[in-house]
Amino acid sequence: MVVLAGSGDAARSLPLLWREPAPPARRPGPRPGLGVDAIVAAAVAAADETGVAGLSMRAVAERLGVTAMALYTYVPGKNELIDLIYDGVHAELPGDHALPAGWRAGVTAWAEDLVALYVRHPWALQVSFARPVLGPHEQAVLEDVVGILRSTGSSPEVLRRVVSMLFHIVRGTAGTIAESRAAAEGGSEQEWWAGRAAVLAEIVPDFADRFPQSTWLGSAGAQHPADDPTPYLEREARAALAVGLAVLLDGVEAAHGDPAP
Structure with missing residues:
Protein backbone atom coordinates (compact mmCIF):
# COMPACT_ATOMS: atom_id res chain seq x y z
CA MET A 1 0.00 0.00 0.00
CA VAL A 2 1.35 3.40 -0.99
CA VAL A 3 -0.17 6.57 0.45
CA LEU A 4 0.32 9.88 -1.31
CA ALA A 5 1.96 12.37 1.02
CA GLY A 6 0.68 15.90 1.08
CA SER A 7 -2.83 14.70 0.30
CA GLY A 8 -4.37 16.60 3.20
CA ASP A 9 -6.10 19.92 2.65
CA ALA A 10 -3.25 22.46 2.46
CA ALA A 11 -5.22 25.13 4.31
CA ARG A 12 -5.67 22.73 7.22
CA SER A 13 -2.54 20.59 6.99
CA LEU A 14 0.22 23.20 6.70
CA PRO A 15 -0.76 25.28 9.77
CA LEU A 16 -0.80 22.05 11.77
CA LEU A 17 2.59 20.97 10.46
CA TRP A 18 4.18 24.27 11.36
CA ARG A 19 2.06 24.81 14.49
CA GLU A 20 1.66 28.45 13.44
CA PRO A 21 -0.64 29.42 14.95
CA ALA A 22 -1.64 26.60 17.27
CA PRO A 23 -5.03 25.28 16.15
CA PRO A 24 -7.81 26.58 18.41
CA ALA A 25 -10.08 24.09 20.11
CA ARG A 26 -13.52 24.05 18.52
CA ARG A 27 -15.18 22.42 21.49
CA PRO A 28 -15.39 23.65 25.10
CA GLY A 29 -13.43 21.90 27.81
CA PRO A 30 -10.80 19.92 25.87
CA ARG A 31 -9.20 17.04 27.72
CA PRO A 32 -6.09 18.25 29.63
CA GLY A 33 -2.89 17.07 27.93
CA LEU A 34 -4.61 16.26 24.66
CA GLY A 35 -3.28 18.18 21.70
CA VAL A 36 -1.62 17.82 18.31
CA ASP A 37 1.72 16.61 19.74
CA ALA A 38 0.05 13.93 21.88
CA ILE A 39 -2.06 12.78 18.95
CA VAL A 40 0.99 12.60 16.67
CA ALA A 41 2.96 10.56 19.23
CA ALA A 42 0.08 8.09 19.61
CA ALA A 43 -0.38 7.87 15.85
CA VAL A 44 3.31 7.16 15.28
CA ALA A 45 3.16 4.34 17.82
CA ALA A 46 0.05 2.94 16.11
CA ALA A 47 1.66 3.14 12.66
CA ASP A 48 4.79 1.41 13.96
CA GLU A 49 2.59 -1.55 14.89
CA THR A 50 0.13 -1.73 12.01
CA GLY A 51 1.54 0.38 9.19
CA VAL A 52 -0.35 3.14 7.45
CA ALA A 53 -3.03 0.73 6.29
CA GLY A 54 -4.10 0.02 9.85
CA LEU A 55 -3.94 3.61 11.02
CA SER A 56 -7.25 5.23 11.86
CA MET A 57 -8.52 8.07 13.97
CA ARG A 58 -10.38 5.51 16.08
CA ALA A 59 -7.22 3.45 16.74
CA VAL A 60 -5.31 6.58 17.79
CA ALA A 61 -8.18 7.72 20.00
CA GLU A 62 -8.24 4.36 21.79
CA ARG A 63 -4.56 4.77 22.66
CA LEU A 64 -5.31 8.16 24.17
CA GLY A 65 -8.41 7.04 25.99
CA VAL A 66 -10.74 9.40 24.17
CA THR A 67 -13.35 9.16 21.46
CA ALA A 68 -12.42 9.54 17.82
CA MET A 69 -14.57 12.68 17.68
CA ALA A 70 -12.33 14.30 20.32
CA LEU A 71 -9.36 14.08 17.92
CA TYR A 72 -11.13 16.09 15.25
CA THR A 73 -10.88 19.10 17.55
CA TYR A 74 -7.17 19.10 16.75
CA VAL A 75 -6.65 17.12 13.52
CA PRO A 76 -9.24 17.33 10.71
CA GLY A 77 -8.81 13.79 9.40
CA LYS A 78 -6.59 10.85 8.50
CA ASN A 79 -4.91 12.54 5.54
CA GLU A 80 -3.71 15.41 7.69
CA LEU A 81 -2.70 12.93 10.40
CA ILE A 82 -0.48 11.03 7.96
CA ASP A 83 1.17 14.30 6.94
CA LEU A 84 1.80 15.08 10.61
CA ILE A 85 3.31 11.74 11.57
CA TYR A 86 5.43 11.52 8.41
CA ASP A 87 6.91 14.93 9.12
CA GLY A 88 7.09 14.25 12.84
CA VAL A 89 9.34 11.19 12.72
CA HIS A 90 11.92 13.19 10.75
CA ALA A 91 12.48 15.22 13.91
CA GLU A 92 14.36 12.16 15.23
CA LEU A 93 17.19 12.76 12.78
CA GLN A 223 32.10 -13.05 3.60
CA HIS A 224 30.54 -12.40 6.99
CA PRO A 225 31.38 -13.64 10.48
CA ALA A 226 29.61 -16.89 11.27
CA ASP A 227 28.33 -15.49 14.55
CA ASP A 228 26.73 -12.43 12.92
Missing part, protein backbone atom coordinates in the same frame (compact mmCIF):
# COMPACT_ATOMS: atom_id res chain seq x y z
CA PRO A 94 20.18 14.50 14.37
CA GLY A 95 20.53 18.08 13.21
CA ASP A 96 23.90 19.10 11.85
CA HIS A 97 25.87 16.44 9.96
CA ALA A 98 28.56 18.84 8.72
CA LEU A 99 31.23 16.96 10.63
CA PRO A 100 34.84 18.14 11.04
CA ALA A 101 35.91 15.07 9.05
CA GLY A 102 34.56 16.70 5.88
CA TRP A 103 31.63 16.73 3.50
CA ARG A 104 31.88 13.06 2.48
CA ALA A 105 31.72 11.92 6.09
CA GLY A 106 28.84 14.31 6.66
CA VAL A 107 26.79 12.99 3.75
CA THR A 108 27.53 9.40 4.74
CA ALA A 109 26.44 10.00 8.34
CA TRP A 110 23.30 11.78 7.10
CA ALA A 111 22.41 8.85 4.86
CA GLU A 112 23.07 6.21 7.52
CA ASP A 113 20.98 8.10 10.09
CA LEU A 114 18.11 8.50 7.64
CA VAL A 115 18.22 4.78 6.79
CA ALA A 116 18.04 3.99 10.52
CA LEU A 117 15.06 6.34 10.86
CA TYR A 118 13.12 4.59 8.11
CA VAL A 119 14.00 1.15 9.48
CA ARG A 120 12.58 2.20 12.86
CA HIS A 121 9.44 3.47 11.12
CA PRO A 122 9.10 1.34 7.96
CA TRP A 123 5.57 2.63 7.37
CA ALA A 124 7.16 5.96 6.40
CA LEU A 125 8.32 4.22 3.21
CA GLN A 126 4.67 3.53 2.41
CA VAL A 127 4.16 7.28 2.15
CA SER A 128 4.81 8.27 -1.45
CA PHE A 129 7.82 10.45 -2.13
CA ALA A 130 6.06 11.97 -5.15
CA ARG A 131 4.81 15.00 -3.22
CA PRO A 132 6.53 16.40 -0.13
CA VAL A 133 4.61 17.06 3.04
CA LEU A 134 6.30 20.48 3.28
CA GLY A 135 6.64 20.28 7.04
CA PRO A 136 9.50 21.76 9.09
CA HIS A 137 11.19 18.48 10.01
CA GLU A 138 11.13 17.04 6.51
CA GLN A 139 12.52 20.35 5.27
CA ALA A 140 15.28 20.31 7.89
CA VAL A 141 16.49 16.93 6.58
CA LEU A 142 16.85 18.40 3.10
CA GLU A 143 18.44 21.58 4.43
CA ASP A 144 21.04 19.52 6.28
CA VAL A 145 22.32 17.54 3.30
CA VAL A 146 22.23 20.50 0.89
CA GLY A 147 24.24 22.54 3.38
CA ILE A 148 26.91 19.85 3.40
CA LEU A 149 27.05 19.38 -0.36
CA ARG A 150 27.29 23.08 -1.21
CA SER A 151 30.90 22.99 -0.05
CA THR A 152 31.70 20.83 -3.10
CA GLY A 153 31.15 23.79 -5.41
CA SER A 154 28.52 21.93 -7.44
CA SER A 155 25.87 23.93 -9.25
CA PRO A 156 22.27 23.90 -8.00
CA GLU A 157 21.27 21.94 -11.13
CA VAL A 158 23.74 19.15 -10.35
CA LEU A 159 23.07 19.08 -6.63
CA ARG A 160 19.32 18.76 -7.16
CA ARG A 161 19.97 15.47 -8.96
CA VAL A 162 22.60 14.29 -6.49
CA VAL A 163 20.28 14.96 -3.56
CA SER A 164 17.43 13.19 -5.35
CA MET A 165 19.64 10.15 -5.91
CA LEU A 166 20.71 10.18 -2.26
CA PHE A 167 17.09 9.99 -1.16
CA HIS A 168 16.45 7.12 -3.57
CA ILE A 169 19.49 5.23 -2.26
CA VAL A 170 18.43 5.79 1.34
CA ARG A 171 14.80 4.79 0.82
CA GLY A 172 15.77 1.75 -1.25
CA THR A 173 18.24 0.56 1.36
CA ALA A 174 15.81 1.05 4.23
CA GLY A 175 13.06 -0.68 2.28
CA THR A 176 15.23 -3.73 1.64
CA ILE A 177 16.22 -3.94 5.30
CA ALA A 178 12.62 -3.61 6.44
CA GLU A 179 11.48 -6.28 3.97
CA SER A 180 14.32 -8.56 5.05
CA ARG A 181 13.28 -8.31 8.69
CA ALA A 182 9.64 -8.88 7.85
CA ALA A 183 10.48 -11.93 5.73
CA ALA A 184 12.61 -13.38 8.53
CA GLU A 185 9.45 -13.69 10.65
CA GLY A 186 8.32 -16.45 8.28
CA GLY A 187 11.56 -18.44 8.48
CA SER A 188 15.28 -17.98 8.06
CA GLU A 189 16.88 -16.89 4.81
CA GLN A 190 19.06 -20.01 4.88
CA GLU A 191 16.00 -22.27 4.88
CA TRP A 192 14.33 -20.25 2.13
CA TRP A 193 17.36 -20.29 -0.15
CA ALA A 194 18.24 -23.92 0.57
CA GLY A 195 14.77 -25.10 -0.36
CA ARG A 196 14.58 -23.14 -3.57
CA ALA A 197 18.18 -23.81 -4.61
CA ALA A 198 17.56 -27.55 -4.49
CA VAL A 199 14.42 -27.31 -6.62
CA LEU A 200 16.02 -24.86 -9.06
CA ALA A 201 19.06 -27.12 -9.52
CA GLU A 202 16.72 -29.99 -10.35
CA ILE A 203 14.51 -28.21 -12.86
CA VAL A 204 17.20 -25.93 -14.38
CA PRO A 205 20.43 -27.97 -14.25
CA ASP A 206 22.04 -25.73 -16.87
CA PHE A 207 21.31 -22.51 -14.96
CA ALA A 208 24.99 -21.47 -14.83
CA ASP A 209 25.36 -21.96 -18.59
CA ARG A 210 22.20 -20.04 -19.40
CA PHE A 211 22.94 -17.18 -17.01
CA PRO A 212 26.73 -16.93 -16.78
CA GLN A 213 26.81 -13.24 -15.84
CA SER A 214 24.39 -13.70 -12.94
CA THR A 215 26.31 -16.75 -11.79
CA TRP A 216 29.59 -14.84 -11.92
CA LEU A 217 28.11 -11.98 -9.94
CA GLY A 218 26.68 -14.30 -7.31
CA SER A 219 29.99 -16.10 -6.88
CA ALA A 220 31.53 -12.92 -5.46
CA GLY A 221 29.38 -12.93 -2.35
CA ALA A 222 30.78 -11.08 0.65
CA PRO A 229 22.94 -12.82 13.38
CA THR A 230 22.11 -10.08 10.87
CA PRO A 231 20.07 -11.48 7.96
CA TYR A 232 22.06 -11.83 4.75
CA LEU A 233 19.88 -9.46 2.75
CA GLU A 234 20.17 -6.76 5.40
CA ARG A 235 23.97 -7.10 5.47
CA GLU A 236 24.08 -6.85 1.70
CA ALA A 237 21.80 -3.80 1.71
CA ARG A 238 24.11 -2.00 4.14
CA ALA A 239 27.15 -2.98 2.09
CA ALA A 240 25.42 -1.73 -1.06
CA LEU A 241 24.66 1.56 0.69
CA ALA A 242 28.35 2.05 1.50
CA VAL A 243 29.47 1.23 -2.04
CA GLY A 244 26.69 3.25 -3.68
CA LEU A 245 27.45 6.32 -1.60
CA ALA A 246 31.17 6.03 -2.28
CA VAL A 247 30.65 5.78 -6.05
CA LEU A 248 28.17 8.67 -6.11
CA LEU A 249 30.37 10.92 -3.98
CA ASP A 250 33.43 9.97 -6.05
CA GLY A 251 31.51 11.28 -9.03
CA VAL A 252 30.70 14.56 -7.27
CA GLU A 253 34.34 14.98 -6.35
CA ALA A 254 35.63 14.11 -9.81
CA ALA A 255 33.23 16.52 -11.48
CA HIS A 256 34.67 19.45 -9.55
CA GLY A 257 38.36 18.72 -9.44
CA ASP A 258 39.34 18.33 -5.84
CA PRO A 259 36.77 20.05 -3.59
CA ALA A 260 37.21 20.38 0.13
CA PRO A 261 37.20 16.90 1.75
Whole structure:
Protein backbone atom coordinates (compact mmCIF):
# COMPACT_ATOMS: atom_id res chain seq x y z
CA MET A 1 0.00 0.00 0.00
CA VAL A 2 1.35 3.40 -0.99
CA VAL A 3 -0.17 6.57 0.45
CA LEU A 4 0.32 9.88 -1.31
CA ALA A 5 1.96 12.37 1.02
CA GLY A 6 0.68 15.90 1.08
CA SER A 7 -2.83 14.70 0.30
CA GLY A 8 -4.37 16.60 3.20
CA ASP A 9 -6.10 19.92 2.65
CA ALA A 10 -3.25 22.46 2.46
CA ALA A 11 -5.22 25.13 4.31
CA ARG A 12 -5.67 22.73 7.22
CA SER A 13 -2.54 20.59 6.99
CA LEU A 14 0.22 23.20 6.70
CA PRO A 15 -0.76 25.28 9.77
CA LEU A 16 -0.80 22.05 11.77
CA LEU A 17 2.59 20.97 10.46
CA TRP A 18 4.18 24.27 11.36
CA ARG A 19 2.06 24.81 14.49
CA GLU A 20 1.66 28.45 13.44
CA PRO A 21 -0.64 29.42 14.95
CA ALA A 22 -1.64 26.60 17.27
CA PRO A 23 -5.03 25.28 16.15
CA PRO A 24 -7.81 26.58 18.41
CA ALA A 25 -10.08 24.09 20.11
CA ARG A 26 -13.52 24.05 18.52
CA ARG A 27 -15.18 22.42 21.49
CA PRO A 28 -15.39 23.65 25.10
CA GLY A 29 -13.43 21.90 27.81
CA PRO A 30 -10.80 19.92 25.87
CA ARG A 31 -9.20 17.04 27.72
CA PRO A 32 -6.09 18.25 29.63
CA GLY A 33 -2.89 17.07 27.93
CA LEU A 34 -4.61 16.26 24.66
CA GLY A 35 -3.28 18.18 21.70
CA VAL A 36 -1.62 17.82 18.31
CA ASP A 37 1.72 16.61 19.74
CA ALA A 38 0.05 13.93 21.88
CA ILE A 39 -2.06 12.78 18.95
CA VAL A 40 0.99 12.60 16.67
CA ALA A 41 2.96 10.56 19.23
CA ALA A 42 0.08 8.09 19.61
CA ALA A 43 -0.38 7.87 15.85
CA VAL A 44 3.31 7.16 15.28
CA ALA A 45 3.16 4.34 17.82
CA ALA A 46 0.05 2.94 16.11
CA ALA A 47 1.66 3.14 12.66
CA ASP A 48 4.79 1.41 13.96
CA GLU A 49 2.59 -1.55 14.89
CA THR A 50 0.13 -1.73 12.01
CA GLY A 51 1.54 0.38 9.19
CA VAL A 52 -0.35 3.14 7.45
CA ALA A 53 -3.03 0.73 6.29
CA GLY A 54 -4.10 0.02 9.85
CA LEU A 55 -3.94 3.61 11.02
CA SER A 56 -7.25 5.23 11.86
CA MET A 57 -8.52 8.07 13.97
CA ARG A 58 -10.38 5.51 16.08
CA ALA A 59 -7.22 3.45 16.74
CA VAL A 60 -5.31 6.58 17.79
CA ALA A 61 -8.18 7.72 20.00
CA GLU A 62 -8.24 4.36 21.79
CA ARG A 63 -4.56 4.77 22.66
CA LEU A 64 -5.31 8.16 24.17
CA GLY A 65 -8.41 7.04 25.99
CA VAL A 66 -10.74 9.40 24.17
CA THR A 67 -13.35 9.16 21.46
CA ALA A 68 -12.42 9.54 17.82
CA MET A 69 -14.57 12.68 17.68
CA ALA A 70 -12.33 14.30 20.32
CA LEU A 71 -9.36 14.08 17.92
CA TYR A 72 -11.13 16.09 15.25
CA THR A 73 -10.88 19.10 17.55
CA TYR A 74 -7.17 19.10 16.75
CA VAL A 75 -6.65 17.12 13.52
CA PRO A 76 -9.24 17.33 10.71
CA GLY A 77 -8.81 13.79 9.40
CA LYS A 78 -6.59 10.85 8.50
CA ASN A 79 -4.91 12.54 5.54
CA GLU A 80 -3.71 15.41 7.69
CA LEU A 81 -2.70 12.93 10.40
CA ILE A 82 -0.48 11.03 7.96
CA ASP A 83 1.17 14.30 6.94
CA LEU A 84 1.80 15.08 10.61
CA ILE A 85 3.31 11.74 11.57
CA TYR A 86 5.43 11.52 8.41
CA ASP A 87 6.91 14.93 9.12
CA GLY A 88 7.09 14.25 12.84
CA VAL A 89 9.34 11.19 12.72
CA HIS A 90 11.92 13.19 10.75
CA ALA A 91 12.48 15.22 13.91
CA GLU A 92 14.36 12.16 15.23
CA LEU A 93 17.19 12.76 12.78
CA PRO A 94 20.18 14.50 14.37
CA GLY A 95 20.53 18.08 13.21
CA ASP A 96 23.90 19.10 11.85
CA HIS A 97 25.87 16.44 9.96
CA ALA A 98 28.56 18.84 8.72
CA LEU A 99 31.23 16.96 10.63
CA PRO A 100 34.84 18.14 11.04
CA ALA A 101 35.91 15.07 9.05
CA GLY A 102 34.56 16.70 5.88
CA TRP A 103 31.63 16.73 3.50
CA ARG A 104 31.88 13.06 2.48
CA ALA A 105 31.72 11.92 6.09
CA GLY A 106 28.84 14.31 6.66
CA VAL A 107 26.79 12.99 3.75
CA THR A 108 27.53 9.40 4.74
CA ALA A 109 26.44 10.00 8.34
CA TRP A 110 23.30 11.78 7.10
CA ALA A 111 22.41 8.85 4.86
CA GLU A 112 23.07 6.21 7.52
CA ASP A 113 20.98 8.10 10.09
CA LEU A 114 18.11 8.50 7.64
CA VAL A 115 18.22 4.78 6.79
CA ALA A 116 18.04 3.99 10.52
CA LEU A 117 15.06 6.34 10.86
CA TYR A 118 13.12 4.59 8.11
CA VAL A 119 14.00 1.15 9.48
CA ARG A 120 12.58 2.20 12.86
CA HIS A 121 9.44 3.47 11.12
CA PRO A 122 9.10 1.34 7.96
CA TRP A 123 5.57 2.63 7.37
CA ALA A 124 7.16 5.96 6.40
CA LEU A 125 8.32 4.22 3.21
CA GLN A 126 4.67 3.53 2.41
CA VAL A 127 4.16 7.28 2.15
CA SER A 128 4.81 8.27 -1.45
CA PHE A 129 7.82 10.45 -2.13
CA ALA A 130 6.06 11.97 -5.15
CA ARG A 131 4.81 15.00 -3.22
CA PRO A 132 6.53 16.40 -0.13
CA VAL A 133 4.61 17.06 3.04
CA LEU A 134 6.30 20.48 3.28
CA GLY A 135 6.64 20.28 7.04
CA PRO A 136 9.50 21.76 9.09
CA HIS A 137 11.19 18.48 10.01
CA GLU A 138 11.13 17.04 6.51
CA GLN A 139 12.52 20.35 5.27
CA ALA A 140 15.28 20.31 7.89
CA VAL A 141 16.49 16.93 6.58
CA LEU A 142 16.85 18.40 3.10
CA GLU A 143 18.44 21.58 4.43
CA ASP A 144 21.04 19.52 6.28
CA VAL A 145 22.32 17.54 3.30
CA VAL A 146 22.23 20.50 0.89
CA GLY A 147 24.24 22.54 3.38
CA ILE A 148 26.91 19.85 3.40
CA LEU A 149 27.05 19.38 -0.36
CA ARG A 150 27.29 23.08 -1.21
CA SER A 151 30.90 22.99 -0.05
CA THR A 152 31.70 20.83 -3.10
CA GLY A 153 31.15 23.79 -5.41
CA SER A 154 28.52 21.93 -7.44
CA SER A 155 25.87 23.93 -9.25
CA PRO A 156 22.27 23.90 -8.00
CA GLU A 157 21.27 21.94 -11.13
CA VAL A 158 23.74 19.15 -10.35
CA LEU A 159 23.07 19.08 -6.63
CA ARG A 160 19.32 18.76 -7.16
CA ARG A 161 19.97 15.47 -8.96
CA VAL A 162 22.60 14.29 -6.49
CA VAL A 163 20.28 14.96 -3.56
CA SER A 164 17.43 13.19 -5.35
CA MET A 165 19.64 10.15 -5.91
CA LEU A 166 20.71 10.18 -2.26
CA PHE A 167 17.09 9.99 -1.16
CA HIS A 168 16.45 7.12 -3.57
CA ILE A 169 19.49 5.23 -2.26
CA VAL A 170 18.43 5.79 1.34
CA ARG A 171 14.80 4.79 0.82
CA GLY A 172 15.77 1.75 -1.25
CA THR A 173 18.24 0.56 1.36
CA ALA A 174 15.81 1.05 4.23
CA GLY A 175 13.06 -0.68 2.28
CA THR A 176 15.23 -3.73 1.64
CA ILE A 177 16.22 -3.94 5.30
CA ALA A 178 12.62 -3.61 6.44
CA GLU A 179 11.48 -6.28 3.97
CA SER A 180 14.32 -8.56 5.05
CA ARG A 181 13.28 -8.31 8.69
CA ALA A 182 9.64 -8.88 7.85
CA ALA A 183 10.48 -11.93 5.73
CA ALA A 184 12.61 -13.38 8.53
CA GLU A 185 9.45 -13.69 10.65
CA GLY A 186 8.32 -16.45 8.28
CA GLY A 187 11.56 -18.44 8.48
CA SER A 188 15.28 -17.98 8.06
CA GLU A 189 16.88 -16.89 4.81
CA GLN A 190 19.06 -20.01 4.88
CA GLU A 191 16.00 -22.27 4.88
CA TRP A 192 14.33 -20.25 2.13
CA TRP A 193 17.36 -20.29 -0.15
CA ALA A 194 18.24 -23.92 0.57
CA GLY A 195 14.77 -25.10 -0.36
CA ARG A 196 14.58 -23.14 -3.57
CA ALA A 197 18.18 -23.81 -4.61
CA ALA A 198 17.56 -27.55 -4.49
CA VAL A 199 14.42 -27.31 -6.62
CA LEU A 200 16.02 -24.86 -9.06
CA ALA A 201 19.06 -27.12 -9.52
CA GLU A 202 16.72 -29.99 -10.35
CA ILE A 203 14.51 -28.21 -12.86
CA VAL A 204 17.20 -25.93 -14.38
CA PRO A 205 20.43 -27.97 -14.25
CA ASP A 206 22.04 -25.73 -16.87
CA PHE A 207 21.31 -22.51 -14.96
CA ALA A 208 24.99 -21.47 -14.83
CA ASP A 209 25.36 -21.96 -18.59
CA ARG A 210 22.20 -20.04 -19.40
CA PHE A 211 22.94 -17.18 -17.01
CA PRO A 212 26.73 -16.93 -16.78
CA GLN A 213 26.81 -13.24 -15.84
CA SER A 214 24.39 -13.70 -12.94
CA THR A 215 26.31 -16.75 -11.79
CA TRP A 216 29.59 -14.84 -11.92
CA LEU A 217 28.11 -11.98 -9.94
CA GLY A 218 26.68 -14.30 -7.31
CA SER A 219 29.99 -16.10 -6.88
CA ALA A 220 31.53 -12.92 -5.46
CA GLY A 221 29.38 -12.93 -2.35
CA ALA A 222 30.78 -11.08 0.65
CA GLN A 223 32.10 -13.05 3.60
CA HIS A 224 30.54 -12.40 6.99
CA PRO A 225 31.38 -13.64 10.48
CA ALA A 226 29.61 -16.89 11.27
CA ASP A 227 28.33 -15.49 14.55
CA ASP A 228 26.73 -12.43 12.92
CA PRO A 229 22.94 -12.82 13.38
CA THR A 230 22.11 -10.08 10.87
CA PRO A 231 20.07 -11.48 7.96
CA TYR A 232 22.06 -11.83 4.75
CA LEU A 233 19.88 -9.46 2.75
CA GLU A 234 20.17 -6.76 5.40
CA ARG A 235 23.97 -7.10 5.47
CA GLU A 236 24.08 -6.85 1.70
CA ALA A 237 21.80 -3.80 1.71
CA ARG A 238 24.11 -2.00 4.14
CA ALA A 239 27.15 -2.98 2.09
CA ALA A 240 25.42 -1.73 -1.06
CA LEU A 241 24.66 1.56 0.69
CA ALA A 242 28.35 2.05 1.50
CA VAL A 243 29.47 1.23 -2.04
CA GLY A 244 26.69 3.25 -3.68
CA LEU A 245 27.45 6.32 -1.60
CA ALA A 246 31.17 6.03 -2.28
CA VAL A 247 30.65 5.78 -6.05
CA LEU A 248 28.17 8.67 -6.11
CA LEU A 249 30.37 10.92 -3.98
CA ASP A 250 33.43 9.97 -6.05
CA GLY A 251 31.51 11.28 -9.03
CA VAL A 252 30.70 14.56 -7.27
CA GLU A 253 34.34 14.98 -6.35
CA ALA A 254 35.63 14.11 -9.81
CA ALA A 255 33.23 16.52 -11.48
CA HIS A 256 34.67 19.45 -9.55
CA GLY A 257 38.36 18.72 -9.44
CA ASP A 258 39.34 18.33 -5.84
CA PRO A 259 36.77 20.05 -3.59
CA ALA A 260 37.21 20.38 0.13
CA PRO A 261 37.20 16.90 1.75
